[in-house]
Amino acid sequence: MNTATTAPSSLAHHGIIEWLTSTDHKHVGILYMCTAIFYFLVAGLLALVIRAQLSQPEMTLVGPHQYAQIFTLHGTAMIFLFVVPFALGLANFLIPLQIGAPDMAFPRLNAFTYWLFFFAGLTIFSGVFVNGGAAATGWYAYAPLSEISVSTGGGQDLWIVGLLMSSISGILTAVNFITTIFLYRAPGMTMWRLPIFTWEMVATSLLILMAFPSLAAVLAMLFIDRHFGGQFFDATAGGNPVLYQHLFWFFGHPEVYIMILPFFGVISEIIPVFSRKPIFGYTGLVLSAFAIAGLSMGVWAHHMFTTGVVTNAFFAAVSFLIAVPTGVKFFNWVGTMWRGSIVFTTPMIFAIGFMLNFLIGGISGVMIASPPIDFQAKDSYFLVSHFHYVLGGGSLFAIFGAIYFWFPKVFGKMLSERLGKWCFWLLFIGFNTTFFVMQFLGVMGMPRRIYTYPALPGWGNLNMVASIGSLIMAAGVLVFAWDVVTASLSRKHAPDDPWGGYSLEWWTTSPPPEYNFTSLPPIRSERPVFDAKHPELVRSGSS
């Protein structure tokens, strides 16, 4: 396969060998996203087991050892094998297209990062087959619990090695993104004309470069502790268990923003197109991404308010401040919709769902940034509710919005608007049914990560409600899967620009040809395609 003779065939008709050896950023992006969706389905099934086990007091569907493996794999897979890789895959697909480039700066490095991630996932999950089972210490695997004296099995080691591979993959990807965006922009595509999604990926990549080395370091130290007598985290030998928490959360909190900034970008692409207006406050939106990224490097110890050994006031103050640039983004989106001409397509309603859900997660986030509240909320279902509103109600809804928005561009097929709306409403109702009640469970005193609970007043009822919600969500995912299958089998081709898109990916064919563009429109604003198609509406003096 040397040349793309006709554009639509270039993606669809590649054989398996081409897929496995391709360095085309679009292939790499699709591989990333499909693998990520696979792990989403696996981790989602694990979540259904969790909800089944917790649906009533004293359930015995799974035992404590199995339960610990299930929630560890659920969290690890959702974070490291689904949300982050999906964002990286989407960025892989979109960045060269949005900046008018033929490919990434380092295509072979790009393919390498995918395969590193691919084997990272297999390594983590292969723990299921070893003696002692998979890792069972939660997604942050606190030492000393994860030390060899307590967690003797090989599953913990496979988890460490897998995450190390994934962190190296992420670092290399970030280098590739930044190089590509800084050096490979088409003529006229100045930094201040970059689409917001690409801007958010600049901020995300910088965060990856600052945060992932800390993850790699703490994993290496844990491995040394486990096998070479390191004693980094062994208090009896002069080590310090709190050091593990510092190093982990120095990565772990920026990680939260690595999982949300790309999706702020997605939402900032979808809302303007379907409000039929430019994004409101472009400059402020870009600056807010960097404000969030910068502040997020200084909040890690808000995960450690109850350790008694950190300066809570400082970390609370910086955590509160993050609410300001995040609020700015909300006002940007509202300003974009204001006096617009709003079209309720499936991507748009997912974007609206994202805003509503993420707002709840944001508000509970400001609450738990206050140490006196965190003293009750930490490690309770209030916290579980909070981060699921951010990652599930936020990132996951943006991912579905992104899929419905860019599916025609990626595969040249349209997903069904009717099924898309069914998918949205089932997910939205199911999600809120599951996670809203968890806030009450948390303040009532239910801790996370317990495999069973006694029949305390109200606990069984709320848990049952949450479990029913998880089934509604599962139905939404099934509708989505059906939509993807029927769209893929359909013979109908998607138009090149089904939505009236703004950024350069809508200028080329669906799917794009091998080197992306045969021509480019003049780039005089952050929405060159709109300018080219509606010259009568071009704003005078716009940047």
Place this chain on the structure above:
Amino acid sequence: MRNTRPVLATSLLLSTTGCGVYALPAGATTQAQVLRQDWIVFTLAGLFVAVVVFGLILFPLFAWRRRSNDYPVQFSRNTKLELIYTIIPLLMVIALFAVTYRDEIIVEHLGAHPANTVDVLAFQWSWRFHYVGTAINIEGTPNAPPQLILPVDETTRINLTSSDVNHEFWVPAFLFKRDAIAGVKNSFDLRPIHIGVYLGRCAEFCGFDHALMTFTVRVVSQTDYVRWLRAGGSSIVPSAEGSTL
């Protein structure tokens, strides 16, 4: 009740964050009374922001849905407005920080002369309570959780640590938890205000029997407490008036 404001605030909270059993516990220590104020302030602030921003998101959906093919006015900036929506949230979080800072200092204050001191040791998967200055040691197992006896209206200092992995001492009715970490001694004061029995548990995942690492706190009258101490911790305390919360 010493004044009516907590009552008013409590009823507000009940109507907003839950009712009956589906709500934040009332707060059974003097420290918890302060913590509860923080919850109420933040819940009300959160509800206010939720109403305003939900309104701002939903209003355009009804007001400006597409009615024709014509594009609306393509405006994209308003510097004054952008400054306003940056500064107002900034002022709000500064105010919230002030509340937080004031309340945390009160809650974490360690009295100079606590009436009693208990060393709490967490281990996989139970607790040991040692009453400092006595020979009383209460140690539990996952299937026989220990009971921590505390006198009402008296300050008890808790010194908390772990002998193995990280654990976390949590009494939901006290609205408070603190980590138990090997090599770290964490101290805090508790001053219960109601006689009763409260559930406590480990909140940090600590291995397979984490779910069973519970304990109870029994708050008794000061005379009962002294009698219990004199008997070396072995006498049976008269059944508490309160129920398990």
